[in-house]
Amino acid sequence: MAESGIVFLGPPGAGKGTQAEIIAACLHVPHISTGEILREAIREGTPLGHKAQTYVDQGHLVPNELILELVAERLHHSDAQKGWILDGFPRNVSQASFLDDLLEKRHHPPHQVVNLEVPDKVLIDRLLLRGRKDDNEEVIRNRLVVYYEQTSPLIDYYTKKGNLHSVNGDRTPTEVTLALKEVLMC
Numbered sequence: 001m002a003e004s005g006i007v008f009l010g011p012p013g014a015g016k017g018t019q020a021e022i023i024a025a026c027l028h029v030p031h032i033s034t035g036e037i038l039r040e041a042i043r044e045g046t047p048l049g050h051k052a053q054t055y056v057d058q059g060h061l062v063p064n065e066l067i068l069e070l071v072a073e074r075l076h077h078s079d080a081q082k083g084w085i086l087d088g089f090p091r092n093v094s095q096a097s098f099l100d101d102l103l104e105k106r107h108h109p110p111h112q113v114v115n116l117e118v119p120d121k122v123l124i125d126r127l128l129l130r131g132r133k134d135d136n137e138e139v140i141r142n143r144l145v146v147y148y149e150q151t152s153p154l155i156d157y158y159t160k161k162g163n164l165h166s167v168n169g170d171r172t173p174t175e176v177t178l179a180l181k182e183v184l185m186c
């Protein structure tokens with residue numbers, strides 16, 4: 001599996017970033033977080049950052065035109081040719097089919113998807129504790145609505161494709177890591 005890509009799916013606060021970082025190190029592949037890329041662009045005040053800021057601050061998805069080419073380019077880097085972990089992308093069905101088309105065009109092997117499952121109540125508590133700029137109650141509520149409306153349909157999408165592995169994310173980080181390592185064989 002180390003030869004191919006892995007998508008980390010799950011609601012905000014599910015632990016995707018933490019776990020993706022560990023699994024990426026274990027498989028020696030880059031951890032590509034679209035949220036992190038956008039936050040960095042905002043910090044640095046780049047044109048992308050300026051365009052993305054309001055969406056990110058309010059908990060809405062940035063428009064596809066800001067994110068699709070960025071991901072295509074990032075997956076083209078030499079460090080991503082032996083595999084990669086995407087965290088925070090795809091976040092809606094059109095992003096998922098863009099990724100499928102891209103990988104097919106580039107003759108990449110099929111990718112795996114892991115879905116971290118965590119109940120809402122736990123997510124909200126975790127996000128409030130984390131306290132990032134977009135982790136206040138109103139924005140969290142928006143991000144959960146966006147997740148259920150736009151991102152959660154991907155569970156069905158990937159179940160139909162047959163590459164989805166669901167993992168219970170409502171456990172200690174160490175337990176989740178162990179479960180992921182078993183599923184992803186690293």
Ligand code: ADP
Nearest residue numbers: 012013034035055056059060061062088089091
């Ligand atoms: P979380 O998963 O905790 O919500 P992320 O770091 O993944 O945090 O994302 C933070 C914000 O960045 C999102 O709320 C959204 O505004 C923006 N974002 C990240 N990835 C995408 C994407 N693939 N498409 C659109 N917007 C995105």
